[in-house]
Amino acid sequence: MHAGEQAGEQAGEREITTQVSLTRPDGRLDPAAVGWTRRPLHDTSGIGRGRYGRGRNKRWEYWALTTPTHVVALTVSDIDYAAVLEVFVLDRTTGTSFGHDAIGLLGRGAELPPTLGAGAVRARTKSFRIDIDEVADGTRLQCISPRLELDVVAHRPAGHECLGVVVPWSERLFQYTVKDVGRPATGYLVVDGAPVAVPDGASWATLDHGRGRWPHAIEWNWGAGAGRTQGRTLGLQVGGRWTDGTGTTENAIVVDGRLSKIAAELTWDYDSSDWLAPWQVYGDGVRLRFTPVHLRTAGTDLKLISSRTHQAFGTWSGEVRDAAGTWVPVADLYGWAEEVRQRW
Numbered sequence: 001m002h003a004g005e006q007a008g009e010q011a012g013e014r015e016i017t018t019q020v021s022l023t024r025p026d027g028r029l030d031p032a033a034v035g036w037t038r039r040p041l042h043d044t045s046g047i048g049r050g051r052y053g054r055g056r057n058k059r060w061e062y063w064a065l066t067t068p069t070h071v072v073a074l075t076v077s078d079i080d081y082a083a084v085l086e087v088f089v090l091d092r093t094t095g096t097s098f099g100h101d102a103i104g105l106l107g108r109g110a111e112l113p114p115t116l117g118a119g120a121v122r123a124r125t126k127s128f129r130i131d132i133d134e135v136a137d138g139t140r141l142q143c144i145s146p147r148l149e150l151d152v153v154a155h156r157p158a159g160h161e162c163l164g165v166v167v168p169w170s171e172r173l174f175q176y177t178v179k180d181v182g183r184p185a186t187g188y189l190v191v192d193g194a195p196v197a198v199p200d201g202a203s204w205a206t207l208d209h210g211r212g213r214w215p216h217a218i219e220w221n222w223g224a225g226a227g228r229t230q231g232r233t234l235g236l237q238v239g240g241r242w243t244d245g246t247g248t249t250e251n252a253i254v255v256d257g258r259l260s261k262i263a264a265e266l267t268w269d270y271d272s273s274d275w276l277a278p279w280q281v282y283g284d285g286v287r288l289r290f291t292p293v294h295l296r297t298a299g300t301d302l303k304l305i306s307s308r309t310h311q312a313f314g315t316w317s318g319e320v321r322d323a324a325g326t327w328v329p330v331a332d333l334y335g336w337a338e339e340v341r342q343r344w
Contacts, residue, residue: 027052152187182235225335
């Protein structure tokens with residue numbers, strides 16, 4: 001069985017260049033917030049306030065660190081009725097992985113700022129802790145767990161741009177996401193008591209920041225990668241399915257810190273009976289092939305609430321057209337591609 005979406009539709013998107021509130025005073029979506037940005041400009045403090053949307057509000061920070069030998073992912077989320085907290089570590093050389101997770105009722109154990117960068121991010125459980133703080137020219141990521149010690153800075157070079165997007169399903173249901181790919185990372189990493197190198201120029205951090213209110217049932221694809229190709233620093237961000245029909249996409253490439261927004265809806269073609277077979281992602285301005293080398297699966301089924309994730313790690317190759325119309329080559333860019341089916 002192959003999974004895919006129709007490609008080639010150009011969304012009528014607009015770039016937002018000044019600060020804007022995501023919500024109206026009553027908690028509904030502010031139409032002026034719908035669009036995309038090159039840096040975080042949305043005030044999302046209306047999410048989670050008051051009675052409006054109670055039970056449907058979702059807030060999270062997901063950071064993924066990739067080094068030549070390891071992947072470390074940190075999740076701090078509050079989905080209104082629960083905090084979902086997770087640490088994931090993949091050894092790229094052996095293909096082995098481990099994780100720690102915890103659920104806190106009514107958001108207990110998670111601390112998230114109302115707006116990106118407006119405060120600390122904290123996770124506190126019996127077995128691990130996560131601290132995420134904005135520092136000069138970057139973001140500091142710290143984690144202590146039984147098998148992991150992490151203290152890394154995701155640097156923000158001068159002029160670095162990232163993709164911010166508002167996806168409007170309705171004035172009641174909507175999502176603001178920031179996908180910040182290709183942040184250079186340096187710091188300290190210990191896995192199972194052994195120090196792990198985080199080499200400058202070969203280690204990258206990617207942020208998935210979310211604030212919004214979601215439909216109960218949703219499916220999405222997400223792919224990201226970061227690295228260097230032909231002497232240029234590239235960050236790749238592609239998505240699909242969850243944005244269909246909204247007039248908005250979450251596709252972009254960042255070349256040496258400069259973002260080019262891709263308005264096309266993309267086709268995702270992959271074999272859901274063989275997740276480690278190559279994936280194809282293509283559309284107007286995008287010709288990509290993803291070659292998986294490791295598969296992570298996760299799932300829960302509580303009937304009303306359920307989740308199924310297939311996340312493949314591997315390399316991206318192909319080409320993407322930038323805002324100037326130039327095709328940018330992508331070669332062996334390490335990252336991931338995933339399919340998620342969610343009821344929440």
